[in-house]
Structure formats: C-alpha cells, structure tokens
Amino acid sequence: MQKKHYYLLLAYFESFGSRVVLKLIDKLGSVEKLFTVDESFFYSIKGLKKNKIKKFLEERKNIHFEKIAEDLNKKNIKYLSINQDGYPRLLKNIYDPPLVLFYRGIGLKEKQYPLAVVGTRKSSHYGKKIVKKLLRKFDSRFSIISGMAYGIDAAAHSNAIKNNLYTVAVLGNGVDYIYPPENKKLYEKIIERGTVISEFLPGSKPKKYRFPMRNRIISGLSKGVLVVEGPQNSGSLITARTALSQNRDVFTPPGNIFKPNSRGPHKLLKQGAFVVTKPEDIYEYWKIDKKNKKQKNIDKKFKFDFSGKEKVILEQMNQFKAINVDELFMKLNGKIPLNKLLSELFKLKMKGIVEELPGKKFILEENV
Structure with missing residues (x-):
C-alpha cells in the first residue's frame, strides 16, 4: 500500500x-x-x-x-491525504489539520488569495448585495471558500461561480450528503466548477458539533475571512475567532446599527477586524498589484441608450432602498401607465440595470 x-x-x-x-x-x-x-x-x-x-x-x-x-x-468520491503534494499548504499548518480531505468536483486548487466568505443563514438583501458587490470585482487569483449553508454562504458560492472564481464548499457532513437539501442545485454547480470537501466520512450526517470543526477548515484554507452579517452568537463569529487563532486576517463590512445581523460584524470591528466597504479595500490591505487585476469593465454593461421612459423611471430609484411598483407608479404621477411601467421595469431588469425583489419591489444595481 x-x-x-x-x-x-x-x-x-x-x-x-x-x-x-x-x-x-x-x-x-x-x-x-x-x-x-x-x-x-x-x-x-x-x-x-x-x-x-x-x-x-x-x-x-x-x-x-x-x-x-x-x-x-x-460513490465517485476522491480523497487527498496530508502527505500528498496537493494537500493545501495553509491548512496543513494549522493546529489540527485533517488527515484526509474527501472531495467531489474538479479538485483542490491553491490560489494566491484564498478568501473565506461567511455569515448568517438569515441574511438580508443588504448582506447578499455586499457579497455580490465585492465578488464581482475579484480576479482569478482569488478563490472563495464557504460552507454551503443558507444565506451568505450560498450567496458567496453563487456569486463566485457567476464571476468565474474558483470556489470550495466545506461541509459539516459527508461530501455525498447534501445539506441543506434545498441547496442541491448549488451543490451540483459547485462540483462542476469548483470543489466540495469534508473531513467527515462519506455518509456522515450533519450534527451540531461538526460545524465548529468544519469552521476551522474554512478559515484554515484561507488567507483571510470576510464576515458578512451575523448576530452576536453567530457561527460565523466562531469562524472569525478560529481565523484569528490561525493568524488569518479578518474583514467585515459595517451594517445598520439597528439590525441584529450587524451586531456580530460590529463586535469584530471593535476587536480590530479590518473594515471593508469595497473590493479595493482587500486589494490594498493585501498589497495586491492592481495592474494584474481582471479587466472587467462593469460599466460597459450599463452603456445603453435609455429611452425617455427608462430615464424617468431610473430617476425615481436608488441603490439602497427597494421601491414597490405601486409606490413607483405614484411617484411618477401617472406619467407612465401601470402596465407600461411593468413592461419598462422588465426591460431594465433584462439589461441588468435593476434587480427585482420579492413583493414586486425593484432596486437599482450598484454600478448605475
């Protein structure tokens, strides 16, 4: 053998x-x-x-x-042992590295800037928008590591895939057990474009004690951890504490002081976490050469010739607060009939100018 x-x-x-x-x-x-x-x-x-x-x-x-x-x-499960060359270098150097990583997907790739993105399962639109805004400007030297849970984790993986970034999902159960089951499609996308890993044996079901163990791998694989939203007792704060013990950087964006999901990040900021409000903050903190940055001119996406109706609609919208169709109709003082308004909003949505939220609400995209 x-x-x-x-x-x-x-x-x-x-x-x-x-x-x-x-x-x-x-x-x-x-x-x-x-x-x-x-x-x-x-x-x-x-x-x-x-x-x-x-x-x-x-x-x-x-x-x-x-x-x-x-x-x-x-079961089509591969594995990587700690003695093999492909075993992640950063993970190998933590206090208690797994002897073996079971995985499905394209295999473990070591990128120059592996970043863990974690946060609450009960994320808000604000939290998901932060993830979307940050990840869309990271280049191929970054990889995104998370735990495939609801909320911020799922947003991290989805946006990584959308922006052609390599992503790793670290599970608190066997790699052949999809949890939560609602994330089955996301799981399939990850193994197609990235990798799903676990130290737990195939067939292992999720148990509460396994998630803190999983968190040490998420931070262990990373150069830094970005915490986006979470109450004071959030599991993402456990990941942040583990990250600090592993000598990793901890980043977090500020949030609304009246929202419970902001308490975790604000606690981290008081303890010395690095505040992040835009992708460039991480580039600057890690002294990444921006000349090699992915040339994604996001603004090109928005260089359309807007019709008169579209301009009138966009003047009533912003990037921070969603507006209901009925409220928007009222603001326009009948300039555009309701059925025509819905049609124009649909066009703007297709162009990537506005985003539709539940309850027939719309919000302006960041780069408009």
Whole structure:
C-alpha cells in the first residue's frame, strides 16, 4: 500500500484525533509503522488513555483498505491525504489539520488569495448585495471558500461561480450528503466548477458539533475571512475567532446599527477586524498589484441608450432602498401607465440595470 492509503485508513479510526496521530507518526518515523508497531509502544507513551489504545488496536486489526477504496469508487468520491503534494499548504499548518480531505468536483486548487466568505443563514438583501458587490470585482487569483449553508454562504458560492472564481464548499457532513437539501442545485454547480470537501466520512450526517470543526477548515484554507452579517452568537463569529487563532486576517463590512445581523460584524470591528466597504479595500490591505487585476469593465454593461421612459423611471430609484411598483407608479404621477411601467421595469431588469425583489419591489444595481 502507498502512504496515502494508510492515512485514508486512519481517517476511519475513531480512537485518536489527527493531532495525536501525527505526533505518533512523527515519533515512529513513518505512517506505515503505526500499523505494525507492537502495542507496548502505545502503552509506553505518557498521556495516551488505555481505553483509546485498546480501541485503536481493535480498529487496526479489523480495517480493510480494499472495502473502503471500493466504497469511495462507487460513490465517485476522491480523497487527498496530508502527505500528498496537493494537500493545501495553509491548512496543513494549522493546529489540527485533517488527515484526509474527501472531495467531489474538479479538485483542490491553491490560489494566491484564498478568501473565506461567511455569515448568517438569515441574511438580508443588504448582506447578499455586499457579497455580490465585492465578488464581482475579484480576479482569478482569488478563490472563495464557504460552507454551503443558507444565506451568505450560498450567496458567496453563487456569486463566485457567476464571476468565474474558483470556489470550495466545506461541509459539516459527508461530501455525498447534501445539506441543506434545498441547496442541491448549488451543490451540483459547485462540483462542476469548483470543489466540495469534508473531513467527515462519506455518509456522515450533519450534527451540531461538526460545524465548529468544519469552521476551522474554512478559515484554515484561507488567507483571510470576510464576515458578512451575523448576530452576536453567530457561527460565523466562531469562524472569525478560529481565523484569528490561525493568524488569518479578518474583514467585515459595517451594517445598520439597528439590525441584529450587524451586531456580530460590529463586535469584530471593535476587536480590530479590518473594515471593508469595497473590493479595493482587500486589494490594498493585501498589497495586491492592481495592474494584474481582471479587466472587467462593469460599466460597459450599463452603456445603453435609455429611452425617455427608462430615464424617468431610473430617476425615481436608488441603490439602497427597494421601491414597490405601486409606490413607483405614484411617484411618477401617472406619467407612465401601470402596465407600461411593468413592461419598462422588465426591460431594465433584462439589461441588468435593476434587480427585482420579492413583493414586486425593484432596486437599482450598484454600478448605475
């Protein structure tokens, strides 16, 4: 068997965590010896509990590589062990790196600027708009890492794909278990254009204790973490704390002081997080050479010859507050009939000038 096969077997053990296993390997000199060394070696090591040693020895005796390899192959799941060249360099250097990463998708790519984007599941339109605004101006040297949850996570992956950025979804369950199930289409898009990874065994269901463990991988894969919206007890703040312990940068945009979802970011700002209001803030903080920046002239998208009706409508709209069709009709003082107004709004939506929100509300795009 190859070295990576031994690490794969160890990922299926429940006795020792990755940190203990790596220390034992270091002591023995190779991972192979962990499977052949006499049991007296384990009992001679101070701090190892006898019940854990007994369990490890039982696991070592009863595990079979062929069965595991066959199961992974059937499920179309690949893996990367910590001894392999493609294992993420940043993740390898955290306190307790996973021995193995299971994955589906195009494989793990190391980009120059891996950025984690996390936030509340109950995100507002404001939060999603921030993600959209920031990610549309990042270039191909960036990768976007998140957790494929509702809200900000989903917005991060979706906008990364939309802007041709490589994205990684880190799951708190097996890579073959889609959670939340409503994100099935997003999952499929990610494995087509990016990668879905997990340290948890295939088939593992999501459990509460697994998500903080997952968060250390999200931050561990990243050079910095961007926290967009979240209450004070949000899981995204756990990711931020983990990021700081891993010596990663923490970024956050300010929010409305009256909104609960702003309390998390504002707490981080008080603790020294770097404030972000535009993509250039991250470019400047990381001293990224803007000459190599992706030449995406967003403004070209909006260089249309607007009709007289379109100009009248746009004068009544802005980028910060959505307006209902009926309210807009009233503001226009009957200059445009309601049925014609809906038709004009649809045209503006198709041009990418306005965005439609639930409840027949419309808002102006950022770059108009």
